[in-house]
Amino acid sequence: MVDDLAGTVHQVYGSLADPTYLIGTDGRVSYYNMWTYAPTLHDAIEALLAHGGRGIANGGLRRTPNIGPAFTDGWLGLRRGWPQSFLEMELATPSGASGPWLGHKLRPMLAPLTLRAEPLPALDRAAIGVGVAIALGFVAHWMRRRPRRR
Numbered sequence: 001m002v003d004d005l006a007g008t009v010h011q012v013y014g015s016l017a018d019p020t021y022l023i024g025t026d027g028r029v030s031y032y033n034m035w036t037y038a039p040t041l042h043d044a045i046e047a048l049l050a051h052g053g054r055g056i057a058n059g060g061l062r063r064t065p066n067i068g069p070a071f072t073d074g075w076l077g078l079r080r081g082w083p084q085s086f087l088e089m090e091l092a093t094p095s096g097a098s099g100p101w102l103g104h105k106l107r108p109m110l111a112p113l114t115l116r117a118e119p120l121p122a123l124d125r126a127a128i129g130v131g132v133a134i135a136l137g138f139v140a141h142w143m144r145r146r147p148r149r150r
Helices: 010-014 039-052 067-080 086-094 098-105 107-114 122-147
Strands: 020-023 029-033
Touching: 020 039, 029 039, 067 086, 067 098, 067 107, 098 107
Parallel strands: none
Antiparallel strands: 020 029
């Protein structure tokens, strides 16, 4: 199903970011993915088809936000709607559009982490988060100590 520009269906189903609802042949939701992630959606479709298109697929629910793929590959969609899509996303979520632009530029380095068939384990994600926080701390420290130009 394709939603209208006002997001009518999106709002009826909870207004969450980029959800996927897999509807079985019986008209019921068989699988809900809070953030669309193609590999897990593919697995759910395969599981649903294996049960004749009815019932619950892969536990029926996945709440894990897969922000990495949107960061790495999100720029392609924004660029297609340039400049309006970029401006609207920045107004709705500051850095929401410039982040995917940066992710696209860093794609060769980030893709092995962000475009995996399964998300990174929690400990690995935490370690990367700590590393990013430390790097940002160094940048902030450097910016404060740098002499200001007038």
